[in-house]
Amino acid sequence: MNLKNTFLILFIIFLANCAFAQHHTPLPHGMVFGTKPSVTGGMPADKIETFMGKRTRTTTVIIGKILNVAKSAGGWFDMDAGNGKVIAAHFKDANVNLPKDIKGREVIIEGVAQKDFIADDLQHMAGDTVRGKQQHHNKTDPKRRLTFEVKGLMVNR
Template sequence: MVYGQKPDTLTVMGANKVEAFMGKKTRIITAIEGKVIRVTKAKGGWFEMDAGNSKIIAAHFKDYNITLPKELTGRTVIIDGVAQKLFIADDLQHLAGDTVTGKKQHQVKTDPKRKVTFEVRGLLVDK
């Protein structure tokens, strides 16, 4: 089954290798293969993929009109799209009208397991 555009299956890499492959790059266009942990939101195609070493890739479709079935959980899929690294900021940049100086006002909380997000153009159910 294919959702969205049919992914390019010639240059597929494992989901556990994406972060290392990216190196210092913040965004790359690639195709990866991995197991779906869970479908978090069916409408818009939001799901989580196992990236090995207890890491998770948070993925969603570029096209919001895609609806994924919950039965996709546990299946191996090939996804094609844009992988991005998330960065944790020590200080948030000034918000409009924020003039307080000195102590940090805001704290950014991110799940350390989710360092890579993926904007999916196409998904192919493999197994």
């Protein structure tokens, strides 16, 4: 084998190693997407509904496992909320790209949790009032998902 062929083979092996390393490198602990979330006072994702009580929205930090990345662009993902429930999350900043490799990892997310609603009369924004009392009441459906608008995410484990 001449020197050119040897050089060419070594170069191809080098490129293959570089390509392999880029696609199979695990996400390191502490990697941040968006803004860095607060690492103090976070609660497990399965406790968020109890923490919210009757509130419809709350700003909080939760720790949980990512079930899947629905859409990388904009950072759309589902998080395990325990007892078969799911938190549908997405980044407030649509420029965040979340890698699919994050599936199955434990993360810390900070942002706004919100319960989904169903209106009595199927008119979500109805404002009719009778005798000063509002006739439109929102009810939460326990089978529906929570949504979470993420400001920041950090890989925990």
